[in-house]
Amino acid sequence: MESGDPLVSAEWLLKNFDAPDIRVLDATYFADFTNPPETGRQAWARGHIPGATFFDIDHVADDASPYPHMLPDAVKFSSRIRKLGVGDGNRIIVYDQNRFFASARVWWMLRVMGHTDVHVLDGGLAAWVEAGGGLEDLPPVVSERHFTPRVRSDLIMDSAGLEKAVGSARLAIIDARPDGRFFGRVPEPREGLKSGHIPGSVNLPGSALITEDGHMKSARQLANLFKDPMAPTVTTCGSGVTAAVTALALARLGNWDVAVYDGSWTEWASDPSRPIATEA
Template identity: 75%
Template sequence: MSESGDPLVSADWLMANISAPDVRIVDATWFAPWTDPPETAHDLWKRGHIPKAVYFDIDDIADLNSPYPHMLPDAVKFSSRVRKLGLGDGSRIVVYDQNRFFASARAWWMLRVMGHKDVHVLDGGLHAWVTEGGALDDLPTPPGERHFTPRVRSDLIMDARGMEQLVGSARVRIIDARPDGRFFGRDPEPRPGMPSGHIPGSINVPGNLLVTEDGRMKSASELARLIPEPAKPTVATCGSGVTAAITALALARLGNWDVAVYDGSWTEWVSDPARPIAKG
């Protein structure tokens, strides 16, 4: 069930195709709460977005009964929410954000978990669009409800039990996308009371290393140097499943479209004191 090609599209491509009747545009900007952003992501969308873009809120399109933040909802809730956004069967979906793939990569992964194949991420996000001369709109986008048929790909999502079974196994690589200080246990986690460190056997490729200073994904050749053996079966993890999706996006660019994301990530892993923590 693998996909192919580049998961990213350029601002030039979007400008040339934005008027196509099947193209749907999604702003999935998200800011971690501990960064204390001056505006909410939704306020930024209201102030200026790519024409036709609807706002995709990962904290709302989520399992609100979970103790962990923005966990993937079940297929019924997901399809209900995206249907009301006008995202559905036959749509070519382009996701972007205003914050260096937070959380356009997460929305891209969520849509693919739910079985939608024709979804791409705008390389460079809103900044690239504006830099290339793209206009902004501050008017609400009439969504026009559209039917969405979920076809859940369970292979793209990993839970705590599955991760426990991977510890000590060499058959699947675990890539942790958190900053190295948190991974190695030198720096504290931003969520209060949470220990730092990493899942035993995992390797560290911080998500910020995959992105250029102007917010674009690095080239395939640069990514291959950062993540060797891209075809190796891989699970991506991070703090709460957002940065991990950037790892999955980067590996899709290298041809591996089957990377799973550990949805609960470090937040869930350390919730059980019986689970091992490695440092150093």
């Protein structure tokens, strides 16, 4: 059973940084459609927490999927993460430089693969620097470790399962996209996709979970945003990244069993036979 807070503070990481079992991953990701000035890997190369390896969600992914950064199978995941020096017995701390984008996604991926000793650095790299942590721009020397996957399929939602749940009151569906896209007022950034939402889903933009300085809101603040934080829940977004931020917030409230719809709106709206709603 997972419990406690899925996030750690920069102060905690500074205090425990030299523990031999700790591994730090930089999961910075910028979506292409935002026209970022650099890639996540370039941001990592420019400056990262000492010893942190770069976790590329577009590389540790299902290469055969037509959708972006989909979760790979256990064999591919374990093969690629071993090369990052991460394996059994490690306490993993994931951070990013973009407001939990995509540290929460990597936190979820590791948990799907059965690794429970994983936390997200609250506030990301900025919090580390503010707390007095140093940076380096050299890649770390990595030794491969054995990683044993123990897949938790209950943390993954696919389109078939979600189609069965639509119209049912047994599962809360929370969409983390901005409300304009959710209600069909604003076009999707991915060409060819209609905007709107999965019927029966509710909108809670991922930005509502984050403070102005890039930390996740407190448990008390988060509790006011969810109708029933402990309800069986699946989260969705544009492509399965922001949805993991919602799952992280619900874990902070004690619900560790939230499933993420991996394909999210990119997959759902790609099939014209699936229903799309635009009303409240």
